[in-house]
Amino acid sequence: MFLTQDCDDLELSEARAQIKDFGESWQPELVTRYELNTPEPYRAPESMIAKKLQLPISYPADVWALGCFVFELYGRMDIFGTYLPGYDGVFATMVHCMGKPPAPWWDAWEKREKYIDDNCNYVRKGKSDPTPAEPDTIKLRVLEQIPDHRAMDRFPEEKTFVPEEELQDLAAMLMRIFRWEPEDRVTAEELISDPWMQKWGIPAKEAMEVAYEKRRKEHEKPPFLSKSVAVGLAVGAFDRLAYILFLLSPTSWWRNLKWALGA
Structure with missing residues (x-):
């Protein structure tokens, strides 16, 4: 996608979803891990304190990454995107958006005072920012940031706008995904029956597969025989x-x- 054309110009008939693990997948039932090599904007928050608190990372981290990916597909930006450096900056954005994590997590975050204060406001130049932070939640990021971004000049066509019902369903699903405690998040099995998946996600995937197969057959070369x-x-x-x-x-x-x- 990145080597051939912009993803904004990519048609369903030209796309095919594939899952790659880049050698990073493991079975939590058999192997205990406390670190993730997932890109920082997609990395589940438990990875920040897992090693220190001896909390093994498991499948809920994948669900978190899926939520980040789905939001990016809609908004062309990271849901926890930040100008702050490193994963501490991403974690600070999570706190600003979701509120404080559980107390043991909050206390285990070693660089917390450099990024955010006890009121979940950002720290700038070593001091808490006196400017009151604007309300910021997962729901607001979905319902406001996605439409605003798609209304920019780079998305002039009507087909790029997302129906209100779809945005509401997306927000509801992401609010089930983005929970601090891994056990509080929706599971992959439960996501299959989620309204967004049933009304928008799965039908879009099936439509993409049908369009791709149709295009493949139209461009399929007649079988040739070796000499x-x-x-x-x-x-x-x-x-x-x-x-x-x-x-x-x-x-x-x-x-x-x-x-x-x-x-």
């Missing part, structure tokens, strides 16, 4: 034709008749 196979078939056809002509030739017919009569 050796083609020559073999040609020789075989020539032999059969020669044999038929031999049987139909007058001399062959008369010779076969004489043989049959015992002459």
Whole structure:
């Protein structure tokens, strides 16, 4: 997608979803891990304190990453995007948007005082920002940031705007995903029956697969034969034709008749 054309110009018939793990997947039932190599904007918050608090990372981290990815598809931005450096900056944005994490997490965050104060306001130049922070929640980011971004000049076509019902369903689903405690998040199995998945996500995936298959068949080249196979078939056809002509030739017919009569 990045090597051929802009994703904004990519049609459903040209896209095909694939899952890649880049060698990073593991089975939490068999292997205990306390760190994630997931890109920082998609990284679940438990990775910040997992090693210190000895909290093994498991499947809820994948659900979190999925929520980040879905939001980016709509908004062309990270839901926890920030100008602050490193994963501490991303974590601070989570706090600003979702409120304080559980007390053990809050206390285990070593660089907290450099990024955010006890009121969940950003720290700038070593001091709490006196400017009251604007209300900021997961729901507001979905209902306001996505339409605002798509209304920009780079998205002039009507087809790029998202229906209000779809945005509401998306916000509701992401609010089930973005929970501090991993056990409080919706599971992958539960997501399948989520209204957004049933009304928008799964139908879009199925439509993409149908469009892709249709385009593939339209552009499918006729099957070709290797040179050796083609020559073999040609020789075989020539032999059969020669044999038929031999049987139909007058001399062959008369010779076969004489043989049959015992002459």
